[in-house]
Amino acid sequence: MNLHFRTLGEGRPFVILHGLFGTSDNWQTLGRRFSETHKVYLADMRNHGRTEHSAAFDYQLMADDIKEFVESENLQDPIIMGHSMGGKAAMQFALQNPELLSELIVVDIAPKSYPPHHDEIIAGLKAIDLASLKSRNEADEQLKAYVPEADTRLFLLKNLYRKEDNTFAWRANLQAVEENIDKLTNNIQLASSFPKPTLFIRGGRSRYIKPEDTATIKEYFPAARIETIEEAGHWVHAEAPEKFYDIVMNFLKQVLDTSIR
Numbered sequence: 001m002n003l004h005f006r007t008l009g010e011g012r013p014f015v016i017l018h019g020l021f022g023t024s025d026n027w028q029t030l031g032r033r034f035s036e037t038h039k040v041y042l043a044d045m046r047n048h049g050r051t052e053h054s055a056a057f058d059y060q061l062m063a064d065d066i067k068e069f070v071e072s073e074n075l076q077d078p079i080i081m082g083h084s085m086g087g088k089a090a091m092q093f094a095l096q097n098p099e100l101l102s103e104l105i106v107v108d109i110a111p112k113s114y115p116p117h118h119d120e121i122i123a124g125l126k127a128i129d130l131a132s133l134k135s136r137n138e139a140d141e142q143l144k145a146y147v148p149e150a151d152t153r154l155f156l157l158k159n160l161y162r163k164e165d166n167t168f169a170w171r172a173n174l175q176a177v178e179e180n181i182d183k184l185t186n187n188i189q190l191a192s193s194f195p196k197p198t199l200f201i202r203g204g205r206s207r208y209i210k211p212e213d214t215a216t217i218k219e220y221f222p223a224a225r226i227e228t229i230e231e232a233g234h235w236v237h238a239e240a241p242e243k244f245y246d247i248v249m250n251f252l253k254q255v256l257d258t259s260i261r
Contacts, residue, residue, distance in 0.1 A: 001051065001064075002052070002072075003045070003046070003069050004049055005042060005044065007039060007041055007042075008031050008034075008039070009036065013039050013041060013078035014041065014081070015066075015069070015070070017066070017090055018049075018083055019086050019087070020085040021048075021156055021159060022084075022085075022086075023049035023171060024043055026155070030241055030244065033245050034245075041069075041073070041075075041078075043069060045086060046065055047176045047177065048171065049171050053173040058180060059092045060189065062089035065089075066080070066093040067097055078102065079101070080093065084109050086107075087107050088111070091188055091194075094194040094196075094198075103199070104199070104221070108201065109209070110208065110209045110216065111188055113186050116185050120146045120147060122177065122178050124146025125170070125174055127146065130169060131167070133167075133168045140154075193219070193220045200226040201247055201248075202227070202228050203234055203236040205232060206233045206236070208234055214226065225251070229244065
């Protein structure tokens with residue numbers, strides 16, 4: 001599948017992959033920072049953003065999409081970074097294609113299965129009456145009964161857009177998400193290992209990466225280091241962008257310094 005993407009800056013290729021219900025737009029601010037030293041590729045994952053929709057939706061397909069993207073753009077030794085769903089897809093891609101990337105950065109997700117926990121979000125988004133919807137504020141009010149957290153609603157409603165006939169529609173393929181949610185919360189295919197430099201960044205207030213996950217991370221990503229931003233939750237990059245940026249850039253600098261020696 002051809003992923004929709006935009007580029008920023010020049011330099012070493014740095015591919016950024018968003019999470020479930022996200023879009024490449026979520027990474028524009030940090031993308032601009034990273035583009036000061038790298039050529040940044042902000043991609044929309046399958047069934048998200050401006051990438052086409054498909055009924056088929058799992059981590060193998062997303063890993064294949066990443067491979068197709070890297071090869072079609074002729075990216076040489078790119079850095080691949082993914083958040084949540086994008087992080088799992090990036091892990092699977094790296095495990096299966098270690099020769100196609102130089103470093104892997106995984107944001108607040110572990111290589112394991114998670115219990116389904118998106119039921120209220122999916123129900124809330126589906127409950128919004130797009131046919132009669134007049135404004136984003138009206139959508140926010142309708143969603144509030146299902147998702148009480150204002151920042152989460154703001155994030156989710158970035159998927160809402162106006163079509164040419166001035167009616168609203170979703171960027172995300174809600175039907176495909178709902179029908180495949182078990183595949184999206186299941187583990188990736190763990191085979192062999194990825195020996196190259198890897199960084200896991202977790203939020204201290206998030207429950208996605210727990211201390212007991214370290215052994216599994218090290219088993220499949222033996223060169224991994226794990227950094228924690230204590231004040232952040234699952235959306236680490238949005239909640240603590242300066243610390244996030246510094247951790248990523250320090251990691252890349254240390255990798256470069258080590259390779260020069």
